[in-house]
Amino acid sequence: MPRVLSIRSAARPFVARALRGPRGRRLLGLSVLLAALSGVLGIWLALGTGEFERDLRVGFDLEQSRHVQEERRFALIADSAEEAEALRAAVARRFAGQTLVYDDAGYRVTNALDAAESRLRRAAYGEAPRHHRALQRDAILAFEAWTKGHVDANSIYGAPDYNWYDAGEVAALRAVVDRTMSPAVEEYASPLSPIDALRMTGVLAGGALLLLLLLAAPVLAGTQMAQETHENTLQPLAGSALRAQELALGLTAGPLAVIGVLAAPQLLLLLAAAAVVGHLGAALALVAVVLAGGAFLVMLGQLAGLALGKVRSPGLVGGGLAAILGVLGGIGVALAAELSHRTVGVLALLPQAAASHSLAQAFGLGDAGRGFGAELDTTVPVVVGAAGMLTLAFLGLRALARRVGNTSLVSLRRGEALVGAVVAMVLVTTANPPHEWRAEEFYLLNLGLLSIPLAILLMMRAPTGDVPPAMRRTPVGSLVGEFVGWAGLYLLLAAMLVSHETMWLFRSPFALLFAGWFLGVAALLALRVAVAPMTFASRLWAGVCAAMLAISFGQMVMWARPAEDLAFREPHLFVFSELSPLLGLVQAVLTVAVPWTLLRALRRPASIAAVTGE
Amino acid sequence: MRIDLRNLGKTYDGDRWAIRGLDLTVPSGSICGLIGPNGAGKSTTLRMLATVMRPTEGEIRFDGRAPEIDDAELRRSIGFLGDGNPLYKHMSPSEYLRFFGECFRIPDKELGAAVEDMLVTFDLVDKRDAPAGSLSKGMRQRLLIARCLLHRPKLLILDEPADGLDPRGRSDLRAILQRTRERGTTVLISSHILRELDDLCDQMAILQQGKLVVAGDVADIIERYEVRRFVYELRLLPPTSEGGAASERAREVLVQHRALIEASGFEDGCETITAQVPGGEDRMADALAALVAAGVRVVTCSRVRSRLEDVYNRLSEDRVN
Numbered sequence: 001m002p003r004v005l006s007i008r009s010a011a012r013p014f015v016a017r018a019l020r021g022p023r024g025r026r027l028l029g030l031s032v033l034l035a036a037l038s039g040v041l042g043i044w045l046a047l048g049t050g051e052f053e054r055d056l057r058v059g060f061d062l063e064q065s066r067h068v069q070e071e072r073r074f075a076l077i078a079d080s081a082e083e084a085e086a087l088r089a090a091v092a093r094r095f096a097g098q099t100l101v102y103d104d105a106g107y108r109v110t111n112a113l114d115a116a117e118s119r120l121r122r123a124a125y126g127e128a129p130r131h132h133r134a135l136q137r138d139a140i141l142a143f144e145a146w147t148k149g150h151v152d153a154n155s156i157y158g159a160p161d162y163n164w165y166d167a168g169e170v171a172a173l174r175a176v177v178d179r180t181m182s183p184a185v186e187e188y189a190s191p192l193s194p195i196d197a198l199r200m201t202g203v204l205a206g207g208a209l210l211l212l213l214l215l216a217a218p219v220l221a222g223t224q225m226a227q228e229t230h231e232n233t234l235q236p237l238a239g240s241a242l243r244a245q246e247l248a249l250g251l252t253a254g255p256l257a258v259i260g261v262l263a264a265p266q267l268l269l270l271l272a273a274a275a276v277v278g279h280l281g282a283a284l285a286l287v288a289v290v291l292a293g294g295a296f297l298v299m300l301g302q303l304a305g306l307a308l309g310k311v312r313s314p315g316l317v318g319g320g321l322a323a324i325l326g327v328l329g330g331i332g333v334a335l336a337a338e339l340s341h342r343t344v345g346v347l348a349l350l351p352q353a354a355a356s357h358s359l360a361q362a363f364g365l366g367d368a369g370r371g372f373g374a375e376l377d378t379t380v381p382v383v384v385g386a387a388g389m390l391t392l393a394f395l396g397l398r399a400l401a402r403r404v405g406n407t408s409l410v411s412l413r414r415g416e417a418l419v420g421a422v423v424a425m426v427l428v429t430t431a432n433p434p435h436e437w438r439a440e441e442f443y444l445l446n447l448g449l450l451s452i453p454l455a456i457l458l459m460m461r462a463p464t465g466d467v468p469p470a471m472r473r474t475p476v477g478s479l480v481g482e483f484v485g486w487a488g489l490y491l492l493l494a495a496m497l498v499s500h501e502t503m504w505l506f507r508s509p510f511a512l513l514f515a516g517w518f519l520g521v522a523a524l525l526a527l528r529v530a531v532a533p534m535t536f537a538s539r540l541w542a543g544v545c546a547a548m549l550a551i552s553f554g555q556m557v558m559w560a561r562p563a564e565d566l567a568f569r570e571p572h573l574f575v576f577s578e579l580s581p582l583l584g585l586v587q588a589v590l591t592v593a594v595p596w597t598l599l600r601a602l603r604r605p606a607s608i609a610a611v612t613g614e
Numbered sequence: 615m616r617i618d619l620r621n622l623g624k625t626y627d628g629d630r631w632a633i634r635g636l637d638l639t640v641p642s643g644s645i646c647g648l649i650g651p652n653g654a655g656k657s658t659t660l661r662m663l664a665t666v667m668r669p670t671e672g673e674i675r676f677d678g679r680a681p682e683i684d685d686a687e688l689r690r691s692i693g694f695l696g697d698g699n700p701l702y703k704h705m706s707p708s709e710y711l712r713f714f715g716e717c718f719r720i721p722d723k724e725l726g727a728a729v730e731d732m733l734v735t736f737d738l739v740d741k742r743d744a745p746a747g748s749l750s751k752g753m754r755q756r757l758l759i760a761r762c763l764l765h766r767p768k769l770l771i772l773d774e775p776a777d778g779l780d781p782r783g784r785s786d787l788r789a790i791l792q793r794t795r796e797r798g799t800t801v802l803i804s805s806h807i808l809r810e811l812d813d814l815c816d817q818m819a820i821l822q823q824g825k826l827v828v829a830g831d832v833a834d835i836i837e838r839y840e841v842r843r844f845v846y847e848l849r850l851l852p853p854t855s856e857g858g859a860a861s862e863r864a865r866e867v868l869v870q871h872r873a874l875i876e877a878s879g880f881e882d883g884c885e886t887i888t889a890q891v892p893g894g895e896d897r898m899a900d901a902l903a904a905l906v907a908a909g910v911r912v913v914t915c916s917r918v919r920s921r922l923e924d925v926y927n928r929l930s931e932d933r934v935n
Contacts (some may be wrong), residue, residue, distance in 0.1 A: 013716035017702075020709050231700045236761070239666045240717035241690035250717075406668065407684045 010246030011253035035265035042201025074175035202273025213294035222301030223318030229309025244405020286358035293351020296389035299396025348385035348430035409465035439502035443494035459530035483523035511559035524598035622672035647811035650821035664694035693762030703747030718765035732760040751778035
């Protein structure tokens with residue numbers, strides 16, 4: 001069967017199952033409702049005159065606060081026709097020289113006039129910049145007309161503190177002068193136009209798309225996989241005529257069909273709005289990012305569901321995934337909102353950040369001064385991130401197929417793991433690019449960051465299939481060698497990016513020793529967790545090993561400092577001996593005990609017959 | 615489909631074997647019963663046969679061909695009902711069957727008819743649109759069996775299929791399995807209820823503690839093991855004169871001839887006694903003569919053929935002893 005047809009026929013039963021009967025109709029209804037909600041909310045947020053939506057617009061910098069608007073336009077803004085009438089009456093009374101009634105309208109008129117008078121007085125004295133001198137003359141005339149007095153610009157009574165360099169202040173002064181101290185009374189209307197309403201709809205649709213693909217899809221896919229594992233419904237499926245790859249695709253297609261129905265109208269809204277009032281290119285980049293990032297997170301969610309479904313309830317797995325992805329999403333959006341030259345690389349690592357940034361770009365949110373990195377060129381991290389996520393998603397699919405179909409003892413083959421490692425290196429290097437002065441902030445920090453994805457890749461290289469742990473022979477040496485090889489490859493890459501003279505790691509034997517210990521133990525710990533059953537005691541010991549890893553990483557960083565720095569600091573070989581000799585001894589003992597116990601657990605002889613990894 | 619198992623073994627923890635050294639041949643088109651107590655290794659063997667589990671050692675051949683890794687083509691000709699086989703509780707029987715029909719790549723134009731046929735065959739027409747979670751245990755079991763037969767497999771593997779079925783359901787299942795065999799399908803079935811398999815299976819394999827005890831043609835096995843067992847059923851008319859019940863007198867005589875009374879009852883106006891007479895048919899002839907001489911009105915005396923259950927019990931005793 002041709003590949004495309006095979007994928008289609010594999011996905012079909014699962015898609016049909018997900019959208020069967022009334023479920024499909026309900027989902028379609030919900031999808032239309034959500035799309036309508038995006039539209040209605042967009043219009044309401046852009047054009048609504050209520051206090052809530054006004055506050056939201058002010059919060060999002062789409063509108064100035066009422067106080068600033070009144071100041072800039074020298075106007076009194078009323079919420080209703082009655083209030084406007086009362087304000088007009090108060091203004092009229094004030095200009096007619098009648099006693100002012102001290103109600104709300106009276107106070108507002110008095111305050112506005114007092115502020116305007118103060119502004120005129122401050123502008124009247126002192127020396128204005130050349131291009132504002134005409135305005136200053138008009139301000140003096142207006143002030144004299146209002147106070148019926150003469151202004152001596154050089155008088156010592158004047159306070160020459162007017163900020164002529166503040167555009168807002170100048171605009172406010174001009175409004176007062178133009179209106180000859182007579183404030184305008186306006187009934188409130190949103191300053192945004194129907195075009196802005198369409199833009200807002202596009203933003204909401206993009207936000208919904210981001211939520212659906214980067215949060216809902218992985219959670220749904222992971223929960224469903226956990227449920228299939230928990231209720232053992234995978235067994236009849238594994239016995240069907242679907243190949244492992246097709247089964248993995250089908251199991252992915254089911255939840256994605258649900259998300260697809262909900263996301264399709266939002267996608268259309270987003271693209272339509274971007275085409276009309278935004279930037280279609282940025283919107284397409286957003287779509288590419290959420291698709292690639294979503295594919296990666298869906299695979300991650302499914303692998304987590306498959307691994308945890310047997311021992312944890314699907315609800316717990318789904319809740320855990322939602323919490324982790326929710327936190328990551330929050331971090332991503334926050335990082336995108338405060339994007340700078342230094343942090344622009346995180347767009348490659350966090351699809352949520354890249355998607356938020358692209359969404360802001362598509363609809364011109366944020367400005368050059370602040371927020372969402374509008375002035376930054378983010379093409380490289382966004383493209384690298386999307387390509388990397390897509391590659392990792394493909395590798396995840398292969399691993400998933402091997403696990404659900406039980407077709408291999410290892411989830412990833414050597415070449416695939418190497419590709420994954422290289423992708424991780426590229427992503428981490430893009431996220432934290434070489435630093436001009438502090439090389440260690442680049443390559444050492446990245447090595448620490450990389451150790452996590454590399455450990456996960458190593459776990460997928462370990463033989464864990466349908467063979468009892470006691471019968472598995474884990475090729476510890478070659479797997480640890482692979483891990484160290486990946487790390488070595490990264491250091492080589494780093495040495496090409498920064499001057500190798502600044503990489504003090506290679507000059508200090510102790511730093512190299514700690515680096516070797518860190519990498520070796522990280523690999524052994526990953527293998528131990530992956531291949532051998534974990535008891536309570538072994539979990540506890542794994543925690544101790546992880547703590548020792550963190551300490552040794554810190555020591556590696558310390559010993560990898562420039563020689564003069566080391567001479568100044570005089571560090572101990574075992575850092576805890578600085579606190580107490582006993583603690584130093586404990587650290588020394590653990591330095592030997594940790595790798596020894598891990599090796600011992602992994603090298604336990606197979607009791608019956610050995611089964612090798614590949 | 616002919617099945618050959620050679621030195622098949624599976625261990626889950628590396629220390630204990632669920633099944634080991636299993637050599638078995640199941641001829642094409644036969645019904646083979648796998649019998650054994652809990653933990654004998656029946657379900658493990660059936661899972662390996664369904665290719666959803668890989669053997670730790672040994673090999674399986676289907677029509678002389680060893681399965682490849684991820685052999686979807688082979689699985690297309692196997693229908694497998696595992697133990698504790700779960701359902702998607704929110705799917706209706708027709709949706710469930712359609713879903714698996716698509717997973718088995720039944721062509722669209724045949725799928726509707728196949729689903730309809732299964733719903734009728736397994737008496738699920740009235741419940742076709744009800745959620746599977748609301749079905750009775752028997753109905754769920756019928757639905758699971760229907761799923762296994764939907765794609766007309768060449769090999770049908772059923773692990774405890776009669777679980778949850780009422781007597782009518784069991785009778786229907788036997789009829790369905792007979793029909794399946796007539797189509798040339800090989801059936802492998804495990805059950806605790808040996809009477810279910812007695813007149814259904816033509817092949818049998820008894821497993822105990824992960825080992826094969828005996829395997830082969832059912833009639834041959836029964837013949838082989840019944841030579842040491844002489845059980846007779848006597849039908850007695852009530853006595854014509856006083857002197858107590860016929861069975862009382864008969865029991866006395868039989869006990870004198872060292873017979874072991876296994877059962878007694880009343881059927882069609884006659885008292886019945888089932889007794890095991892050690893020492894062969896001569897001893898029964900002597901006992902019969904003594905019964906007649908004692909005035910017991912024997913209507914019939916027939917040798918009871920051994921059943922699977924007897925063979926199984928005998929083999930179990932042997933192993934325990």
